[in-house]
Amino acid sequence: MTALIDNKGSNELLAADASGQRVIHAPTAMPLRQSQRKSRWPARFDLLQSASGLFLALFLMAHMFFVSTILISNEAFYTVARFFEGAYFLGKPYPILVSAVVIVIMVIFIAHSWLAMRKFPAGYRQYRAFIDHKNHLRHNDTSLWWLQIWTGFALFFMATIHLYDMLTQPALIGPYESADRVWTGSMWPLYLLLLFAAELHASIGLYRLAIKWGWFTATTPNRSRRRLRWAKHSLSAFFITLGLVTLAVYVDLGRNHAAHAGERYVSPQHSTAPVRH
Protein backbone atom coordinates (compact mmCIF):
# COMPACT_ATOMS: atom_id res chain seq x y z
CA MET A 1 0.00 0.00 0.00
CA THR A 2 1.39 3.34 -0.98
CA ALA A 3 1.55 5.96 1.69
CA LEU A 4 -0.11 9.05 0.33
CA ILE A 5 1.16 12.06 2.07
CA ASP A 6 -0.47 15.39 1.53
CA ASN A 7 2.29 17.81 0.61
CA LYS A 8 0.75 20.70 2.39
CA GLY A 9 0.45 18.58 5.52
CA SER A 10 4.04 17.42 5.38
CA ASN A 11 5.26 20.97 4.86
CA GLU A 12 3.38 22.08 7.93
CA LEU A 13 4.89 19.19 9.81
CA LEU A 14 8.35 20.36 8.93
CA ALA A 15 7.69 24.07 9.21
CA ALA A 16 9.68 25.77 11.90
CA ASP A 17 7.83 28.04 14.28
CA ALA A 18 8.96 31.56 15.21
CA SER A 19 11.51 30.33 17.74
CA GLY A 20 13.17 28.21 15.10
CA GLN A 21 11.97 24.96 16.62
CA ARG A 22 10.22 22.40 14.57
CA VAL A 23 6.58 21.92 15.29
CA ILE A 24 6.05 18.26 16.01
CA HIS A 25 2.48 17.07 15.81
CA ALA A 26 1.51 14.50 18.41
CA PRO A 27 0.77 11.17 16.81
CA THR A 28 -2.89 10.30 16.80
CA ALA A 29 -4.25 7.16 18.31
CA MET A 30 -5.76 6.00 15.04
CA PRO A 31 -3.63 4.03 12.59
CA LEU A 32 -2.05 6.33 10.03
CA ARG A 33 -3.90 4.91 7.06
CA GLN A 34 -7.25 5.14 8.79
CA SER A 35 -6.74 8.70 9.96
CA GLN A 36 -5.77 9.85 6.48
CA ARG A 37 -8.65 8.12 4.75
CA LYS A 38 -10.65 10.63 2.82
CA SER A 39 -14.37 10.89 3.51
CA ARG A 40 -16.57 8.81 1.24
CA TRP A 41 -19.36 11.36 1.42
CA PRO A 42 -18.41 13.48 -1.59
CA ALA A 43 -18.77 10.33 -3.71
CA ARG A 44 -22.06 9.40 -2.08
CA PHE A 45 -23.43 12.93 -2.44
CA ASP A 46 -22.49 12.92 -6.10
CA LEU A 47 -24.22 9.58 -6.61
CA LEU A 48 -27.29 10.69 -4.66
CA GLN A 49 -27.54 13.93 -6.62
CA SER A 50 -27.51 11.99 -9.89
CA ALA A 51 -29.84 9.26 -8.64
CA SER A 52 -32.40 11.67 -7.18
CA GLY A 53 -32.29 13.77 -10.36
CA LEU A 54 -32.77 10.69 -12.52
CA PHE A 55 -35.71 9.56 -10.41
CA LEU A 56 -37.37 12.99 -10.51
CA ALA A 57 -36.89 13.31 -14.27
CA LEU A 58 -38.41 9.88 -14.89
CA PHE A 59 -41.25 10.66 -12.50
CA LEU A 60 -41.87 13.91 -14.34
CA MET A 61 -42.21 12.08 -17.65
CA ALA A 62 -44.57 9.46 -16.24
CA HIS A 63 -46.54 12.24 -14.50
CA MET A 64 -46.91 14.13 -17.78
CA PHE A 65 -48.27 11.04 -19.51
CA PHE A 66 -50.82 10.48 -16.73
CA VAL A 67 -51.93 14.10 -16.73
CA SER A 68 -52.25 14.15 -20.50
CA THR A 69 -54.77 11.30 -20.49
CA ILE A 70 -57.28 14.16 -20.38
CA LEU A 71 -56.53 14.44 -24.12
CA ILE A 72 -58.12 11.02 -24.59
CA SER A 73 -61.25 11.72 -22.57
CA ASN A 74 -62.46 12.93 -19.20
CA GLU A 75 -63.19 9.34 -18.36
CA ALA A 76 -59.62 8.24 -19.13
CA PHE A 77 -58.19 10.83 -16.75
CA TYR A 78 -60.78 9.96 -14.14
CA THR A 79 -59.76 6.31 -14.36
CA VAL A 80 -56.05 7.17 -13.99
CA ALA A 81 -56.77 9.39 -10.98
CA ARG A 82 -58.82 6.71 -9.24
CA PHE A 83 -56.19 4.10 -10.14
CA PHE A 84 -53.58 6.00 -8.12
CA GLU A 85 -55.98 6.21 -5.24
CA GLY A 86 -56.01 2.42 -5.27
CA ALA A 87 -59.68 2.23 -6.19
CA TYR A 88 -59.18 -0.79 -8.42
CA PHE A 89 -57.25 -2.78 -5.83
CA LEU A 90 -58.80 -1.74 -2.55
CA GLY A 91 -62.44 -1.46 -3.54
CA LYS A 92 -62.72 2.28 -2.94
CA PRO A 93 -60.44 5.26 -3.55
CA TYR A 94 -58.00 6.25 -0.82
CA PRO A 95 -56.66 9.74 -1.64
CA ILE A 96 -54.24 9.38 1.26
CA LEU A 97 -52.21 7.13 -1.07
CA VAL A 98 -51.67 10.15 -3.32
CA SER A 99 -50.51 12.16 -0.32
CA ALA A 100 -48.10 9.37 0.58
CA VAL A 101 -46.59 9.44 -2.92
CA VAL A 102 -46.36 13.24 -2.72
CA ILE A 103 -44.43 12.96 0.54
CA VAL A 104 -41.93 10.59 -1.06
CA ILE A 105 -41.53 12.91 -4.06
CA MET A 106 -41.17 15.90 -1.73
CA VAL A 107 -38.40 14.23 0.27
CA ILE A 108 -36.51 13.32 -2.90
CA PHE A 109 -37.14 16.79 -4.33
CA ILE A 110 -35.78 18.51 -1.23
CA ALA A 111 -32.79 16.15 -1.11
CA HIS A 112 -32.04 16.84 -4.77
CA SER A 113 -32.36 20.60 -4.25
CA TRP A 114 -29.99 20.49 -1.31
CA LEU A 115 -27.45 18.35 -3.18
CA ALA A 116 -27.63 20.39 -6.36
CA MET A 117 -27.36 23.66 -4.43
CA ARG A 118 -23.77 22.76 -3.54
CA LYS A 119 -22.92 23.43 -7.19
CA PHE A 120 -24.49 26.90 -7.31
CA PRO A 121 -22.07 29.81 -7.47
CA ALA A 122 -21.35 30.76 -3.87
CA GLY A 123 -21.24 34.52 -3.54
CA TYR A 124 -20.88 37.38 -5.96
CA ARG A 125 -17.29 36.64 -6.98
CA GLN A 126 -18.10 33.14 -8.21
CA TYR A 127 -21.31 34.37 -9.81
CA ARG A 128 -19.44 37.07 -11.71
CA ALA A 129 -16.60 34.71 -12.64
CA PHE A 130 -19.00 32.24 -14.17
CA ILE A 131 -21.01 34.85 -16.10
CA ASP A 132 -17.86 36.39 -17.58
CA HIS A 133 -16.57 32.95 -18.48
CA LYS A 134 -19.87 31.91 -20.06
CA ASN A 135 -20.11 35.12 -22.09
CA HIS A 136 -16.65 35.02 -23.57
CA LEU A 137 -16.52 31.25 -24.11
CA ARG A 138 -19.85 31.15 -26.03
CA HIS A 139 -20.04 27.42 -25.45
CA ASN A 140 -23.32 25.57 -25.61
CA ASP A 141 -22.86 23.15 -22.71
CA THR A 142 -21.52 25.86 -20.44
CA SER A 143 -24.49 28.12 -21.18
CA LEU A 144 -26.91 25.24 -20.66
CA TRP A 145 -25.69 24.94 -17.10
CA TRP A 146 -26.71 28.54 -16.47
CA LEU A 147 -30.21 27.69 -17.67
CA GLN A 148 -30.06 24.66 -15.37
CA ILE A 149 -29.27 26.87 -12.38
CA TRP A 150 -32.11 29.29 -13.04
CA THR A 151 -34.73 26.67 -13.84
CA GLY A 152 -33.61 24.76 -10.75
CA PHE A 153 -33.88 27.90 -8.65
CA ALA A 154 -37.37 28.59 -10.01
CA LEU A 155 -38.39 25.01 -9.23
CA PHE A 156 -37.55 25.51 -5.56
CA PHE A 157 -40.64 27.70 -5.34
CA MET A 158 -42.93 26.65 -8.15
CA ALA A 159 -42.71 22.90 -7.66
CA THR A 160 -43.16 23.34 -3.91
CA ILE A 161 -46.48 25.14 -4.40
CA HIS A 162 -47.73 22.36 -6.65
CA LEU A 163 -46.49 19.62 -4.30
CA TYR A 164 -48.13 21.21 -1.27
CA ASP A 165 -51.37 21.56 -3.19
CA MET A 166 -51.34 17.86 -4.07
CA LEU A 167 -50.33 16.89 -0.56
CA THR A 168 -53.26 18.66 1.06
CA GLN A 169 -55.91 18.19 -1.65
CA PRO A 170 -55.23 14.66 -2.94
CA ALA A 171 -58.90 13.90 -3.49
CA LEU A 172 -59.36 16.83 -5.85
CA ILE A 173 -57.70 15.20 -8.85
CA GLY A 174 -60.19 14.58 -11.61
CA PRO A 175 -61.32 16.11 -14.90
CA TYR A 176 -63.50 18.89 -13.38
CA GLU A 177 -61.59 19.15 -10.12
CA SER A 178 -58.27 19.70 -11.89
CA ALA A 179 -59.80 21.97 -14.53
CA ASP A 180 -61.36 24.12 -11.80
CA ARG A 181 -58.00 24.36 -10.05
CA VAL A 182 -56.33 25.40 -13.32
CA TRP A 183 -58.90 28.02 -14.33
CA THR A 184 -61.10 29.08 -11.38
CA GLY A 185 -58.26 28.46 -8.94
CA SER A 186 -55.93 30.62 -11.11
CA MET A 187 -53.20 28.02 -11.17
CA TRP A 188 -52.64 28.11 -14.94
CA PRO A 189 -49.93 30.82 -14.91
CA LEU A 190 -47.97 28.79 -12.36
CA TYR A 191 -48.45 25.57 -14.32
CA LEU A 192 -47.34 27.28 -17.51
CA LEU A 193 -44.08 28.49 -15.96
CA LEU A 194 -43.62 25.25 -14.06
CA LEU A 195 -43.99 23.28 -17.29
CA PHE A 196 -41.11 25.11 -18.98
CA ALA A 197 -38.87 25.13 -15.92
CA ALA A 198 -39.41 21.45 -15.09
CA GLU A 199 -39.18 20.06 -18.62
CA LEU A 200 -36.08 22.08 -19.52
CA HIS A 201 -34.41 21.27 -16.22
CA ALA A 202 -35.19 17.57 -16.56
CA SER A 203 -34.03 17.15 -20.14
CA ILE A 204 -30.83 19.14 -19.58
CA GLY A 205 -30.29 17.16 -16.40
CA LEU A 206 -30.71 13.81 -18.13
CA TYR A 207 -28.33 14.91 -20.88
CA ARG A 208 -25.78 15.98 -18.25
CA LEU A 209 -26.18 12.69 -16.39
CA ALA A 210 -25.42 10.70 -19.53
CA ILE A 211 -22.29 12.80 -20.17
CA LYS A 212 -21.19 12.76 -16.56
CA TRP A 213 -21.38 9.00 -16.11
CA GLY A 214 -20.59 8.03 -19.69
CA TRP A 215 -23.90 6.40 -20.65
CA PHE A 216 -25.02 5.66 -24.21
CA THR A 217 -21.55 6.07 -25.66
CA ALA A 218 -21.07 5.90 -29.41
CA THR A 219 -17.85 5.17 -31.28
CA THR A 220 -16.47 8.62 -30.52
CA PRO A 221 -17.28 11.02 -27.67
CA ASN A 222 -18.35 13.73 -30.11
CA ARG A 223 -20.74 11.41 -31.90
CA SER A 224 -22.34 10.26 -28.65
CA ARG A 225 -22.68 13.89 -27.66
CA ARG A 226 -24.44 14.82 -30.88
CA ARG A 227 -26.81 11.93 -30.33
CA LEU A 228 -27.47 12.87 -26.71
CA ARG A 229 -28.04 16.48 -27.64
CA TRP A 230 -30.58 15.43 -30.22
CA ALA A 231 -32.32 13.28 -27.60
CA LYS A 232 -32.32 16.19 -25.16
CA HIS A 233 -33.88 18.59 -27.68
CA SER A 234 -36.47 15.97 -28.63
CA LEU A 235 -37.41 15.32 -25.01
CA SER A 236 -37.79 19.03 -24.27
CA ALA A 237 -39.83 19.66 -27.41
CA PHE A 238 -42.07 16.63 -26.95
CA PHE A 239 -42.90 17.19 -23.29
CA ILE A 240 -43.33 20.94 -23.56
CA THR A 241 -45.69 20.47 -26.51
CA LEU A 242 -47.61 17.74 -24.72
CA GLY A 243 -47.77 19.90 -21.61
CA LEU A 244 -48.99 22.97 -23.46
CA VAL A 245 -51.71 21.06 -25.27
CA THR A 246 -52.79 19.39 -22.03
CA LEU A 247 -52.84 22.68 -20.17
CA ALA A 248 -54.90 24.25 -22.96
CA VAL A 249 -57.46 21.45 -22.62
CA TYR A 250 -57.68 21.99 -18.85
CA VAL A 251 -58.06 25.76 -19.34
CA ASP A 252 -60.83 25.14 -21.86
CA LEU A 253 -62.52 22.62 -19.59
CA GLY A 254 -62.15 24.96 -16.61
CA ARG A 255 -63.67 27.93 -18.42
CA ASN A 256 -66.66 25.88 -19.52
CA HIS A 257 -67.06 24.50 -16.03
CA ALA A 258 -66.49 27.85 -14.26
CA ALA A 259 -70.20 28.35 -13.57
CA HIS A 260 -70.28 25.04 -11.74
CA ALA A 261 -66.85 25.33 -10.18
CA GLY A 262 -66.45 23.00 -7.24
CA GLU A 263 -68.79 20.39 -8.59
CA ARG A 264 -67.09 17.02 -8.79
CA TYR A 265 -66.90 14.89 -11.89
CA VAL A 266 -69.27 11.97 -11.80
CA SER A 267 -68.30 9.11 -14.01
CA PRO A 268 -71.11 7.85 -16.20
CA GLN A 269 -69.66 4.38 -15.82
CA HIS A 270 -69.27 4.48 -12.06
CA SER A 271 -72.12 6.63 -10.82
CA THR A 272 -71.00 5.91 -7.26
CA ALA A 273 -67.59 4.88 -6.05
CA PRO A 274 -65.82 2.44 -8.37
CA VAL A 275 -66.16 -1.16 -7.42
CA ARG A 276 -63.67 -3.96 -7.62
CA HIS A 277 -63.68 -5.66 -10.99
Place this chain on the structure above:
Amino acid sequence: MIGILHRQRKKQEQRRLEIAILRHNPADPTSTPQLQSFHIEEAEGMTLFIALNEIRSTQDPSLQFDFVCRAGICGSCAMLIDGRPGLACRTLTRDLGPRITLAALPFFELIGDLSVNTGKWMRGTSERLQTWIHDHAKVDADALEARMEPELAEAIYELDRCIECGCCIAGCGTAQMREDFVGAVGLNKIARFRLDPRDQRNDEDFYELIGDDDGVFGCMALLGCHDVCPKQLPLQTQIAYLRRKMALIGLT
Protein backbone atom coordinates in the same frame (compact mmCIF):
# COMPACT_ATOMS: atom_id res chain seq x y z
CA MET B 1 -13.09 29.60 -63.83
CA ILE B 2 -9.45 29.87 -62.89
CA GLY B 3 -9.74 33.60 -63.00
CA ILE B 4 -12.54 33.52 -60.44
CA LEU B 5 -10.53 31.34 -58.06
CA HIS B 6 -7.52 33.58 -58.48
CA ARG B 7 -9.54 36.70 -57.71
CA GLN B 8 -10.91 35.12 -54.54
CA ARG B 9 -7.47 34.23 -53.31
CA LYS B 10 -6.20 37.70 -54.03
CA LYS B 11 -9.11 39.15 -52.10
CA GLN B 12 -8.16 37.04 -49.08
CA GLU B 13 -4.53 38.05 -49.29
CA GLN B 14 -5.48 41.68 -49.20
CA ARG B 15 -7.13 41.41 -45.82
CA ARG B 16 -5.82 43.86 -43.28
CA LEU B 17 -6.11 42.49 -39.78
CA GLU B 18 -6.73 44.41 -36.63
CA ILE B 19 -5.32 42.52 -33.68
CA ALA B 20 -6.52 43.89 -30.37
CA ILE B 21 -4.36 42.67 -27.49
CA LEU B 22 -5.20 43.02 -23.83
CA ARG B 23 -2.01 44.45 -22.43
CA HIS B 24 -0.91 44.64 -18.83
CA ASN B 25 2.37 44.43 -17.03
CA PRO B 26 1.82 43.41 -13.41
CA ALA B 27 5.46 44.24 -12.59
CA ASP B 28 4.81 47.90 -13.43
CA PRO B 29 2.67 49.60 -10.77
CA THR B 30 1.51 52.25 -13.25
CA SER B 31 0.24 49.69 -15.76
CA THR B 32 -3.49 49.25 -16.14
CA PRO B 33 -5.05 46.52 -18.30
CA GLN B 34 -6.12 47.92 -21.67
CA LEU B 35 -6.76 46.78 -25.22
CA GLN B 36 -4.20 47.93 -27.76
CA SER B 37 -4.86 47.47 -31.46
CA PHE B 38 -2.24 46.61 -34.06
CA HIS B 39 -2.79 46.50 -37.81
CA ILE B 40 -0.99 44.06 -40.07
CA GLU B 41 -1.38 42.70 -43.58
CA GLU B 42 -2.56 39.13 -43.60
CA ALA B 43 -0.27 36.65 -45.36
CA GLU B 44 -1.04 33.27 -46.86
CA GLY B 45 -1.20 30.56 -44.16
CA MET B 46 -0.55 33.08 -41.40
CA THR B 47 -0.90 31.81 -37.85
CA LEU B 48 -1.29 33.99 -34.80
CA PHE B 49 2.27 32.99 -33.93
CA ILE B 50 3.49 34.63 -37.15
CA ALA B 51 1.21 37.64 -36.67
CA LEU B 52 2.39 38.25 -33.10
CA ASN B 53 6.03 37.95 -34.07
CA GLU B 54 5.51 40.41 -36.88
CA ILE B 55 3.90 42.87 -34.48
CA ARG B 56 6.73 42.46 -32.00
CA SER B 57 9.47 42.86 -34.60
CA THR B 58 7.95 45.70 -36.58
CA GLN B 59 5.64 47.60 -34.25
CA ASP B 60 6.16 47.04 -30.53
CA PRO B 61 9.17 45.19 -29.12
CA SER B 62 7.71 45.38 -25.61
CA LEU B 63 4.86 42.98 -26.43
CA GLN B 64 5.10 39.89 -24.20
CA PHE B 65 4.00 36.45 -25.31
CA ASP B 66 5.35 32.90 -25.05
CA PHE B 67 6.44 30.57 -27.81
CA VAL B 68 8.80 27.66 -27.99
CA CYS B 69 7.94 25.03 -30.56
CA ARG B 70 5.47 26.86 -32.86
CA ALA B 71 4.00 23.43 -33.73
CA GLY B 72 1.44 22.71 -31.01
CA ILE B 73 3.74 20.53 -28.94
CA CYS B 74 5.13 22.71 -26.16
CA GLY B 75 1.84 24.25 -25.02
CA SER B 76 3.30 27.63 -24.13
CA CYS B 77 1.33 29.82 -26.56
CA ALA B 78 -2.16 29.15 -25.17
CA MET B 79 -4.22 32.34 -24.96
CA LEU B 80 -7.78 33.56 -25.26
CA ILE B 81 -8.45 34.00 -28.96
CA ASP B 82 -11.68 35.96 -29.42
CA GLY B 83 -12.58 34.81 -25.91
CA ARG B 84 -11.89 31.10 -26.40
CA PRO B 85 -8.76 29.31 -25.20
CA GLY B 86 -6.51 27.99 -27.96
CA LEU B 87 -2.93 27.70 -29.15
CA ALA B 88 -1.76 30.73 -31.11
CA CYS B 89 0.61 28.64 -33.21
CA ARG B 90 -2.18 26.32 -34.32
CA THR B 91 -4.69 29.07 -35.11
CA LEU B 92 -4.78 30.34 -38.67
CA THR B 93 -5.81 33.96 -39.05
CA ARG B 94 -7.93 33.03 -42.08
CA ASP B 95 -10.27 31.12 -39.74
CA LEU B 96 -10.92 34.32 -37.79
CA GLY B 97 -12.59 37.61 -38.59
CA PRO B 98 -10.67 40.76 -39.59
CA ARG B 99 -10.66 41.91 -35.96
CA ILE B 100 -9.02 39.46 -33.60
CA THR B 101 -9.01 39.94 -29.84
CA LEU B 102 -6.25 38.31 -27.84
CA ALA B 103 -5.97 38.09 -24.07
CA ALA B 104 -3.92 36.11 -21.60
CA LEU B 105 -5.41 32.87 -20.27
CA PRO B 106 -7.43 33.59 -17.14
CA PHE B 107 -6.84 31.66 -13.91
CA PHE B 108 -3.03 31.51 -14.23
CA GLU B 109 -0.50 33.98 -12.86
CA LEU B 110 0.03 36.76 -15.36
CA ILE B 111 3.63 37.46 -16.33
CA GLY B 112 2.75 40.23 -18.78
CA ASP B 113 0.45 40.83 -21.77
CA LEU B 114 -0.23 37.36 -23.23
CA SER B 115 2.31 35.50 -21.15
CA VAL B 116 1.12 33.46 -18.17
CA ASN B 117 2.90 31.18 -15.75
CA THR B 118 1.13 27.90 -16.46
CA GLY B 119 4.24 25.98 -15.41
CA LYS B 120 3.93 27.02 -11.78
CA TRP B 121 0.33 25.85 -11.58
CA MET B 122 1.04 22.61 -13.45
CA ARG B 123 3.92 21.83 -11.13
CA GLY B 124 1.68 22.38 -8.12
CA THR B 125 -0.97 20.11 -9.63
CA SER B 126 1.59 17.39 -10.33
CA GLU B 127 2.79 17.51 -6.74
CA ARG B 128 -0.72 17.58 -5.36
CA LEU B 129 -1.85 14.63 -7.50
CA GLN B 130 1.49 12.85 -7.29
CA THR B 131 1.58 12.27 -11.00
CA TRP B 132 4.51 9.94 -11.20
CA ILE B 133 4.84 6.19 -11.08
CA HIS B 134 4.60 4.87 -7.54
CA ASP B 135 6.58 1.67 -7.44
CA HIS B 136 8.06 0.34 -4.23
CA ALA B 137 9.74 -2.69 -5.71
CA LYS B 138 13.51 -2.61 -5.47
CA VAL B 139 14.91 -1.49 -8.78
CA ASP B 140 17.00 -4.11 -10.53
CA ALA B 141 18.96 -2.20 -13.11
CA ASP B 142 20.10 -5.37 -14.83
CA ALA B 143 16.64 -6.86 -15.33
CA LEU B 144 14.75 -6.42 -18.58
CA GLU B 145 11.91 -3.96 -18.42
CA ALA B 146 8.54 -5.64 -17.96
CA ARG B 147 6.67 -5.99 -21.22
CA MET B 148 3.49 -4.15 -21.98
CA GLU B 149 0.81 -4.92 -24.55
CA PRO B 150 1.07 -2.48 -27.48
CA GLU B 151 -2.64 -1.60 -27.06
CA LEU B 152 -2.06 -0.62 -23.45
CA ALA B 153 1.06 1.34 -24.31
CA GLU B 154 -0.91 3.20 -26.93
CA ALA B 155 -3.77 3.91 -24.54
CA ILE B 156 -1.29 5.37 -22.05
CA TYR B 157 0.42 7.35 -24.78
CA GLU B 158 -2.94 8.72 -25.94
CA LEU B 159 -3.43 10.37 -22.53
CA ASP B 160 0.24 11.27 -22.26
CA ARG B 161 -0.16 13.56 -25.25
CA CYS B 162 -1.31 16.32 -22.87
CA ILE B 163 0.96 19.34 -23.33
CA GLU B 164 -0.17 21.17 -20.18
CA CYS B 165 -1.11 24.26 -22.16
CA GLY B 166 -3.83 25.20 -19.66
CA CYS B 167 -6.62 25.55 -22.24
CA CYS B 168 -8.83 23.04 -20.39
CA ILE B 169 -8.54 25.03 -17.18
CA ALA B 170 -9.31 28.30 -18.97
CA GLY B 171 -12.28 26.61 -20.65
CA CYS B 172 -13.63 25.13 -17.41
CA GLY B 173 -16.58 26.85 -15.76
CA THR B 174 -15.96 25.06 -12.46
CA ALA B 175 -12.32 26.16 -12.31
CA GLN B 176 -13.33 29.80 -12.83
CA MET B 177 -15.53 29.62 -9.75
CA ARG B 178 -13.49 27.26 -7.59
CA GLU B 179 -9.75 27.79 -7.77
CA ASP B 180 -8.87 24.53 -6.04
CA PHE B 181 -10.54 22.38 -8.68
CA VAL B 182 -7.97 20.02 -10.26
CA GLY B 183 -9.43 20.44 -13.74
CA ALA B 184 -9.24 18.17 -16.74
CA VAL B 185 -5.45 18.29 -16.93
CA GLY B 186 -5.18 16.84 -13.42
CA LEU B 187 -7.90 14.24 -13.90
CA ASN B 188 -6.39 13.19 -17.22
CA LYS B 189 -3.07 12.59 -15.49
CA ILE B 190 -4.71 10.42 -12.87
CA ALA B 191 -6.44 8.47 -15.65
CA ARG B 192 -3.05 8.04 -17.31
CA PHE B 193 -1.29 6.68 -14.19
CA ARG B 194 -4.29 4.52 -13.35
CA LEU B 195 -3.80 2.75 -16.68
CA ASP B 196 -0.11 2.22 -16.12
CA PRO B 197 0.63 -1.27 -14.70
CA ARG B 198 3.96 -0.01 -13.33
CA ASP B 199 2.08 2.30 -10.96
CA GLN B 200 1.11 0.26 -7.93
CA ARG B 201 -1.54 2.62 -6.63
CA ASN B 202 -5.09 1.30 -6.55
CA ASP B 203 -8.42 3.11 -6.79
CA GLU B 204 -8.50 3.73 -3.05
CA ASP B 205 -5.21 5.56 -3.32
CA PHE B 206 -6.50 7.62 -6.24
CA TYR B 207 -9.63 8.40 -4.26
CA GLU B 208 -7.40 10.06 -1.66
CA LEU B 209 -6.21 12.41 -4.40
CA ILE B 210 -9.35 13.20 -6.38
CA GLY B 211 -12.26 11.84 -4.32
CA ASP B 212 -13.86 15.14 -3.37
CA ASP B 213 -15.50 18.25 -4.78
CA ASP B 214 -12.10 19.71 -5.68
CA GLY B 215 -11.44 16.50 -7.59
CA VAL B 216 -13.56 14.42 -9.91
CA PHE B 217 -16.85 15.14 -8.12
CA GLY B 218 -16.38 18.86 -8.67
CA CYS B 219 -16.67 18.32 -12.42
CA MET B 220 -20.11 19.41 -13.64
CA ALA B 221 -19.59 17.96 -17.13
CA LEU B 222 -19.78 21.35 -18.85
CA LEU B 223 -17.25 19.95 -21.34
CA GLY B 224 -15.46 23.23 -21.98
CA CYS B 225 -12.22 21.29 -21.46
CA HIS B 226 -13.11 18.64 -24.02
CA ASP B 227 -14.12 21.17 -26.63
CA VAL B 228 -11.12 23.51 -26.34
CA CYS B 229 -8.38 20.87 -25.90
CA PRO B 230 -5.93 21.55 -28.76
CA LYS B 231 -4.75 17.95 -28.61
CA GLN B 232 -8.30 16.54 -28.82
CA LEU B 233 -7.77 14.41 -25.73
CA PRO B 234 -10.80 12.25 -24.84
CA LEU B 235 -11.38 14.24 -21.64
CA GLN B 236 -15.15 13.70 -21.58
CA THR B 237 -14.85 9.92 -21.50
CA GLN B 238 -11.82 9.87 -19.19
CA ILE B 239 -13.50 12.01 -16.55
CA ALA B 240 -16.71 9.95 -16.79
CA TYR B 241 -14.64 6.79 -16.34
CA LEU B 242 -12.84 8.17 -13.29
CA ARG B 243 -16.13 9.36 -11.84
CA ARG B 244 -17.57 5.85 -12.05
CA LYS B 245 -14.49 4.30 -10.48
CA MET B 246 -14.30 6.87 -7.67
CA ALA B 247 -18.05 6.62 -7.00
CA LEU B 248 -17.59 2.88 -6.48
CA ILE B 249 -14.95 3.62 -3.85
CA GLY B 250 -17.52 5.88 -2.20
CA LEU B 251 -19.73 2.86 -1.64
CA THR B 252 -17.04 1.00 0.32
